[in-house]
Amino acid sequence: MAKNRFPIWRLIQSELEAEIRSGLIGPGDQLPSESDLAERFAVNRHTVRTALANLAMLGLVRARRGRGVFVDDRPPEYRIDRDSKWSEIERQMNAAPSGRVLAATERPASAVIAGFLDLAEGAPLLLVETVRGAAPALLIYSYHVFDRGRFAGIDEAVRKTGSFTDALAQFGVGRFFRASTWIDCRMPRPREAEALSIPLDAPVLVMMYVDKDAGGRPILYGNAVIPSGSLLVRIDTL
Amino acid sequence: MAKNRFPIWRLIQSELEAEIRSGLIGPGDQLPSESDLAERFAVNRHTVRTALANLAMLGLVRARRGRGVFVDDRPPEYRIDRDSKWSEIERQMNAAPSGRVLAATERPASAVIAGFLDLAEGAPLLLVETVRGAAPALLIYSYHVFDRGRFAGIDEAVRKTGSFTDALAQFGVGRFFRASTWIDCRMPRPREAEALSIPLDAPVLVMMYVDKDAGGRPILYGNAVIPSGSLLVRIDTL
DNA sequence: TCTGATTTGTTCGTATGTATG
DNA sequence: ACATACATACGAACAAATCAG
Numbered sequence: 001m002a003k004n005r006f007p008i009w010r011l012i013q014s015e016l017e018a019e020i021r022s023g024l025i026g027p028g029d030q031l032p033s034e035s036d037l038a039e040r041f042a043v044n045r046h047t048v049r050t051a052l053a054n055l056a057m058l059g060l061v062r063a064r065r066g067r068g069v070f071v072d073d074r075p076p077e078y079r080i081d082r083d084s085k086w087s088e089i090e091r092q093m094n095a096a097p098s099g100r101v102l103a104a105t106e107r108p109a110s111a112v113i114a115g116f117l118d119l120a121e122g123a124p125l126l127l128v129e130t131v132r133g134a135a136p137a138l139l140i141y142s143y144h145v146f147d148r149g150r151f152a153g154i155d156e157a158v159r160k161t162g163s164f165t166d167a168l169a170q171f172g173v174g175r176f177f178r179a180s181t182w183i184d185c186r187m188p189r190p191r192e193a194e195a196l197s198i199p200l201d202a203p204v205l206v207m208m209y210v211d212k213d214a215g216g217r218p219i220l221y222g223n224a225v226i227p228s229g230s231l232l233v234r235i236d237t238l
Numbered sequence: 239m240a241k242n243r244f245p246i247w248r249l250i251q252s253e254l255e256a257e258i259r260s261g262l263i264g265p266g267d268q269l270p271s272e273s274d275l276a277e278r279f280a281v282n283r284h285t286v287r288t289a290l291a292n293l294a295m296l297g298l299v300r301a302r303r304g305r306g307v308f309v310d311d312r313p314p315e316y317r318i319d320r321d322s323k324w325s326e327i328e329r330q331m332n333a334a335p336s337g338r339v340l341a342a343t344e345r346p347a348s349a350v351i352a353g354f355l356d357l358a359e360g361a362p363l364l365l366v367e368t369v370r371g372a373a374p375a376l377l378i379y380s381y382h383v384f385d386r387g388r389f390a391g392i393d394e395a396v397r398k399t400g401s402f403t404d405a406l407a408q409f410g411v412g413r414f415f416r417a418s419t420w421i422d423c424r425m426p427r428p429r430e431a432e433a434l435s436i437p438l439d440a441p442v443l444v445m446m447y448v449d450k451d452a453g454g455r456p457i458l459y460g461n462a463v464i465p466s467g468s469l470l471v472r473i474d475t476l
Numbered sequence: 477t478c479t480g481a482t483t484t485g486t487t488c489g490t491a492t493g494t495a496t497g
Numbered sequence: 498a499c500a501t502a503c504a505t506a507c508g509a510a511c512a513a514a515t516c517a518g
Contacts, residue, residue: 024351033482033484116261183472235418488509494503495502
């Protein structure tokens with residue numbers, strides 16, 4: 001007998017969540033009634049209700065008594081292009097730079113990261129961990145990796161300004177651009193979950209990227225950890 | 239008292255997984271010894287071993303008796319550009335078209351999808367669910383949404399050819415291109431987990447995209463559900 | 477305005493399995 | 498072995514809001 005580690009309401013939640021996040025059921029659309037869903041999934045209405053309550057907590061739907069359950073608006077989009085920066089999001093949302101430095105540590109460069117930053121394997125790196133928020137429900141946990149030889153002390157500049165763009169300007173980097181981006185997802189680390197106010201069993205989207213200056217010289221390797229569903233990463237390929 | 243739903247080895251696993259996936263510890267690098275890790279996390283060596291065993295099962299590390307634990311190669315990259323297609327991956331991996339149609343259903347278009355496909359809200363859609371694999375450990379679960387008026391019966395063509403590119407050719411669509419892509423992540427639906435051979439608590443990356451023909455006319459709206467860590471989505475912004 | 481049907485919200489009760497001590 | 502607590506799931510009933518006629 002296979003033990004049923006996963007409650008039924010969780011499976012129902014996955015089903016509905018997938019349909020909503022895919023857009024098959026769009027903002028403003030009405031979900032089938034609780035009774036209909038209970039019949040469709042062959043469960044009690046209570047079981048459907050716990051699933052719906054969770055979706056409401058995630059901000060995906062809103063229930064209105066006497067009317068039904070309706071799909072909420074989609075999350076804001078984060079467009080990936082040469083000018084992708086978190087500070088752009090903050091500007092777009094009319095939020096001030098909010099970078100809070102949680103830690104700044106040193107470590108040697110792995111071959112992968114050395115390749116990204118045009119450094120020798122084992123070269124000393126500066127790893128800066130921050131939490132930033134553009135809105136109450138729009139937080140990211142970031143790792144920024146710098147060549148310590150060139151950017152020693154940049155963590156202090158970020159502490160003061162709350163912005164990497166501003167901090168980099170103090171190091172003579174006037175403009176820089178997104179060169180490459182990799183996207184993956186995983187479960188959060190304990191401190192990420194705590195800082196982002198999400199449970200340990202909610203997945204996170206991870207955006208890894210290399211920023212370069214106008215001359216093509218690598219500036220930083222960054223990782224942005226984003227709670228699932230709070231931001232929709234978008235790429236236009238014209 | 240906060241209830242401790244998550245075992246310690248799971249937290250340790252998240253920590254190590256994050257470092258590996260980010261590239262901070264790269265392919266070929268050696269992890270700290272089990273004893274070192276046990277000390278660092280202040281747990282017994284057995285606890286560390288369960289975490290490491292799981293990482294090995296995920297294909298992230300490989301333990302060698304008497305030598306240590308080493309990071310495995312990174313997953314293959316899936317580059318997003320105008321020519322992004324699953325058939326390109328298959329060609330790259332020397333795999334034959336392997337599309338297996340699991341279901342083909344009809345449903346009315348939501349406002350979001352109607353916008354993607356230049357249709358009226360409520361227009362009839364054809365939703366084709368498939369599983370495709372380019373390698374044993376490289377499966378995707380796909381949803382393809384078509385204008386039923388234009389592409390009625392395309393599910394049969396996919397059943398025969400195993401490829402959407404080939405099936406579309408039968409409908410007079412010679413060439414088409416990726417126009418926009420959105421990326422998100424979530425927990426899998428039960429049938430997705432089963433078809434992809436992943437547990438229900440492993441997150442999936444979801445790639446949503448609109449393909450258009452050379453004239454800019456929308457062809458399809460697709461969703462690719464990818465097991466976390468099996469593929470690295472990459473975007474170059476030159 | 478009234479009526480009835482539909483839908484969500486709330487509160488009982490019952491039963492079962494699992495983890496804890 | 499036993500008691501307790503908790504999460505899960507089902508069933509019934511009713512209250513409150515909404516809408517169509």
